[in-house]
Amino acid sequence: MPVRIPDNLPAAGVLVSENIFVMSETRAANQDIRPMRVLILNLMPNKIETETQLLRLLGNTPLQVDVDLLRIHDKVSKHTPTDHMNTFYRDFSQVRDKNYDGLIITGAPLGQIDFTEVTFWDKIQEIIDxxxxxxxxxxxxxxxAHAGLYHLYGLQRELLPRKRSGVFAHERSGKPYPLLRGFDDEFFAPHSRFAEIPLEKLRAHPDLDVLAHSDEAGAYLVLSKDNRQLFVTGHPEYQKHTLRDEYFRDLGEGLEPELPKNYFKGDDPDNRAVARWHSHGSLLVSNWLNYYVYQLTPYDLNDMQAMTPWES
Incomplete structure (x- = not known):
């Protein structure tokens, strides 16, 4: 089934060329179906690139998905045209009175800044609440993920000595979580971050379950006991060259980044990058939409009290 997006969104052409099933608002309006309504709070600088990455995953599921794009403020973006922001993005005041089946909050280039010093931290807390x-x-x-774990559960992240960048092997939990259906015992996922919450702290929290972790990269998938909050500390949405682009960008800015681990063929940046996480990323989002959104959400979004916890 398709992901429904606004007419003329730039990502549409890219997705169609990759045989990802997308549908314009005009066409979808003629279908008699209850689609999933997903709101994306996009905090990344290059909005169009991140939109395309996430829509690629949402469009590879068996459900029809209506997507609204949300911005955190109306300041001029340095990396995305103003016309694009004004045409396709909504302010929080425009969605505050609406209900959604799902919400995706992206990463942000704020890894070394204390949460309380982020200029829009109050707005982030308001949206999470x-x-x-x-x-x-x-x-x-x-x-x-770190912001949500801090705000909702009081878990403080710890800054790393160096940026953690690369593609790491992860081990899934042996318990039969619906989110992990179809997962191999070991799978790969990319990380690109400056901080972590220690694995032992997450495992010790009574309201959280750690579903997957990496010996090198720490916790990866953390789920709230009520199944309504999923924290992913990596970037399953990243495309093949995203880590490469970040690495060479940081080099150009004189930041002396470490080479992304387990990424370039032969660990040589002059060689091609190797993507080993696309199938996992697609399955992760598909399982989330199916088991933690579609299976839980009320048919009438005005009746959020109708939701019942998932029982394995």
Whole structure:
């Protein structure tokens, strides 16, 4: 089934060329179906690139998905045209009174800044609090995962000596979580971050379950006991060359980044990058939409009280 997106969104052409099933709002309006409504809070600098990455995953699921794009403020973006932002993005005031089946909060280039020093931290907290009564399930990615774990559970991240960048092997939990259906015992996922929450702290928290971790990269998938908050500390949405682009960008800015681990063929940046996480990323988002959104959400989004916890 398709992901429904606004007419003329630039990502549409890219997705169609990759045989990802997308549908314009005009065409979808003629279908008699209850699609999933997903809100994406995009905190990444290059909005169009991140939109395309996430829509690629949402469009590879068996459900029809209506997507709204949300911005954190109306300041001029340095990396995305103003016309694009004004045409396709909504302010929080425009969605505050609505309910959604799912919410995705992206990462942000704020890895070394204390949460309380982030200029829009109050707005992030407001949206997370709002999601508790207006969204069936929220998917937090990378920086947002740490922000959500801090705001909701008081878990403070710890800064790393060096940026953790690369593709790492992860081990899944042996318990039969619906989110992990179809997962191999070991799978790969990319990370690109400056901080972590120690694995032992996450495992010790009574309201959280660690579903997957890496011996090198730490916790990867963390799920709230009520199944409504999924924290992903990596970037399953990244495309093949995203880590490469970040590495050479940081080199150009004189930051002396470490080479992304397990990524370039032969660990040589002059060689091609190797993508080993696309199938996992697709399955992760598909399982989240199916088991933690579609299976839990009320048919009438005005009746959020109708939701019942998933039972394995």
């Amino acid at each position: 709002w999601s508790q009564t207006h969204v069936t399930s929220t998917l937090f990615l990378c920086w947002a």
